[in-house]
Amino acid sequence: MSSIAERLEKIRTTIPSGVRLLAISKYYPVDAVREAYDAGQRDFGENKAQDLVFKQQSLPEDIRWHFTGHLQSNKIKYIAPFVYMIHSVDSLQLLREINKHAAKNGRIIPCLLQIHIAREDSKFGFTPDECLSMLSTEEWKELKNIHIRGLMCMASNTDDVQQVASEFAAVRALFDDIRERWFADDDLFDTLSAGMSGDYLIAVGAGSTCVRIGSSIFEE
Ligand SMILES: *Cc1c(COP(=O)(O)O)cnc(C)c1O
Numbered sequence: 001m002s003s004i005a006e007r008l009e010k011i012r013t014t015i016p017s018g019v020r021l022l023a024i025s026k027y028y029p030v031d032a033v034r035e036a037y038d039a040g041q042r043d044f045g046e047n048k049a050q051d052l053v054f055k056q057q058s059l060p061e062d063i064r065w066h067f068t069g070h071l072q073s074n075k076i077k078y079i080a081p082f083v084y085m086i087h088s089v090d091s092l093q094l095l096r097e098i099n100k101h102a103a104k105n106g107r108i109i110p111c112l113l114q115i116h117i118a119r120e121d122s123k124f125g126f127t128p129d130e131c132l133s134m135l136s137t138e139e140w141k142e143l144k145n146i147h148i149r150g151l152m153c154m155a156s157n158t159d160d161v162q163q164v165a166s167e168f169a170a171v172r173a174l175f176d177d178i179r180e181r182w183f184a185d186d187d188l189f190d191t192l193s194a195g196m197s198g199d200y201l202i203a204v205g206a207g208s209t210c211v212r213i214g215s216s217i218f219e220e
Helices: 002-015 028-038 049-058 073-079 092-104 126-136 161-182 198-207
Strands: 020-024 043-044 063-067 087-090 109-116 146-154 191-194 210-213
Touching: 002 020, 002 028, 028 049, 043 049, 049 063, 049 073, 073 092, 087 092, 087 146, 092 109, 092 146, 109 126, 126 161, 146 161, 161 191, 161 198, 198 210
Parallel strands: 020 043, 020 210, 043 063, 063 087, 087 109, 109 146, 146 191, 191 210
Antiparallel strands: none
């Protein structure tokens, strides 16, 4: 038997110091989040707006709450007052909506563009080409209450390590390309959110700066 604290500690030893560990608590109760918090964890992620709001209200104020699921426009208003970063922006329209609610709250909300790279077609996100053409319009530059901080991706759900490694490498290359073309003067374009319980070491090897881990922390 191991505890959440022990598993967290073990995972931390495998992650380089510059990489942020995000605990994805979407399937786990407030008590489990509390246990991770007591073990020093401060970054947590949820996939549903109502769960993010409920947990934020139930837990200490110094937690950084990340949103990692598919975000519907009509849910933005619930999370806009406090969300630390939105990892799953998949359209310019959504970016505009987030901007609107961020402005109402007097905030600038950090956002990541989600890149669809996996073979599965059920996943959300921009294809690399869609992402480049969205950025090329430069309309996003008018949006003063969002801050594009990087990219997020999920690799294919497969045991084929080569496949997963090449997907993460492709997104890292896209990240570097985008940074050079549009964010060369922005030191805060610094986040590549990639890697989950089953593949985070591969992601870190490919240049991820933020891993999102759920089951390996919260499950035995
Ligand atoms: C659930 C989820 C994770 C964590 O997955 P685990 O395999 O439990 O580590 C990471 N990112 C996103 C977007 C998720 O939905």
